[in-house]
Amino acid sequence: MLPLSGLTDEQLHQAADRFGTPLYVYSAAELDAALGRVQQAFSGTRIWYAMKANPNLTLLRRMRAAGVGFECVSAGELARAEHIGADAEGILINGPAKSDAEYAAGARLGATFILDRPEEVALLPAHARVLIRVNPGLPVSTHDHLATGAADSKFGVRPDELPATLSALRDAGHTLQGLHLHIGSAIRDAADFGAAFERVAALRAMTGPLEVLDVGGGWGLDADLHGIAAQAQAAAAVFGAALWVEPGRYLVARAGVLLTRVMGHKTTGRAFTLLDAGMTELLRPMLYGAEHPVRALWQGEQQQVSDLAGPACESGDLLGRDVPLPAGATRGDLLALLDAGAYGAAMSSNYLTRPRPAEALWDGQEWQVIRRRETVQEVWAAEE
Template structure:
């Protein structure tokens, strides 16, 4: 790890148009010097701006933040203070909502393989459960509030790993099975609130949502025949690209809401609310040339997994200047050939300690970071008129703290 301030070079005129944050180059340099690198930096005002965009596009809709995008308590508290609820997809995320003191109507419990702990704690809270398969009906206590998740079986414009509404995906009930699940849920005494649809994440073509919502409405006459003439809730999920046509998506969602006569429209943005607010700062360790030219960084797949997992292309901005520019691959420190943050980036010739800003990193960045190779996970800081340390950098002893030392005796379960 490069220590704070080591080899730092002052910004000398390169603009930050590609880094989607209001933070200035000097602020980013200051953060790196003060807190070290790798470092996640968040701009609180951008979170507020993204939330306003969603509210403007979906007036009157209830917003539940998909907290898997970034579950830092500073982010959760900021959103909750503005009336946003949460979608939890793991026991740990549900525990975070309980720690915050959330009421049941603030929480959606989702996921394809929920644990007994999630059923128990969610029911105690009075949360709304998303039924992902018919077998879940028998696992929920009578009176539990539920939505039935629909898989429309459609291809969408995103990476295959992010396509949750495709026919081969593990999520949701296929269209032809939804009526049966509604009947089973009613027979089990569950409180059926409505339908849930989430077709994927980072979807590039906004038209995909209109097609999916149109597929969903084919269920309306079938549900009316069962006596479900008017639904309480239509939850249309999230997954919009960062520059999606939100008004167009919202208009299609309202058409679907009208088809079901649903009293409430719910949306679940995750990445959209926080991605542009976050920047990963990383320092140059050195350069190397094989068949390709590399800039070696102190951050890589253990800090930002999305490039390796989804072939995500995050914008990269150098915070230094130099007379010559060359094309490089940005490689991390892991002993993995796939540990590359970005390929074919044109940069000024770097020196060790020069600072890079990797943009669109506020979502699925820090939450996916790992201690692979016993690396310490990075610190996180928030700018809200001043710097706030919202997660300290791990120490090596933090990485192995949960391990049982042989001399202390084995633990059996």
């Protein structure tokens, strides 16, 4: 059994043989289990899914059926939320540089706006519902590209800007629902959350009582959710506010596996295992230095260490460094990259005119194709 993916080796071989590789596969059982862990830890808390982690319509419909709302950061994500039937009470719109089209779509859908900078007050549609995103100015234990609550990040309103922002919102006739806080993704040290919650709670003297405190997400996959929840609930109580959370990666990462086949081997100054998947299918290792657990689906008594190299003509096209694998892999052997359900398929690209991979969901009884594999003709269709 693969760790926490909910999928067996036999099921993964079946999916790869049936649908080809590269291929994203998901376990419905693990999707449900991840949501259940959040619901249990954050009892009574409103849960919003950060759609950017994985916007597949089938996954979104499952979450909507479970009562989850959606945090959207583009007009396209707003359109997805509308397409699956999310209503005004189930949509947040976030982002540091919203377009006119996004303000208009948010207004039409009745979404709650997450305000990211003071001058945005003048751009909001009339009588908007608003959460102010606060930047606590704290270093956090994650990759620089994932740190959103640091003093030098592009996100949020500085605490010293908050009084003037609150006044401007009132003068413009908008409704302040509360404050929003999100310090980053894949946070390694849970103490970072406690420090951020304390800093936002200290703003109570400026804001007075609030309806909502939204503390975002960003928890590591092995985080103590009950401990984080207790600290978040204490911060919300300072404001007399309801607590909201916005998990993204946590809800979908461990449910997803990227399946890829061995294309060959090569040794230069380093040893490489060549794969049919790479940066066009899984960008996180190149973008964030992300390390995904790997499971080789072939047998071999001895271990050998190699880098996992994709097919692109890019030196950075590596899915792993110094990965121990069973010796003796031959062309066509199957490899599984775990914890790939978040920011995997969502960030896949058509670089090199590579069709994006198919996606399939195991519902406990059978495989369901939830995104068919693109053809090369579809890749260039908009150019004709």
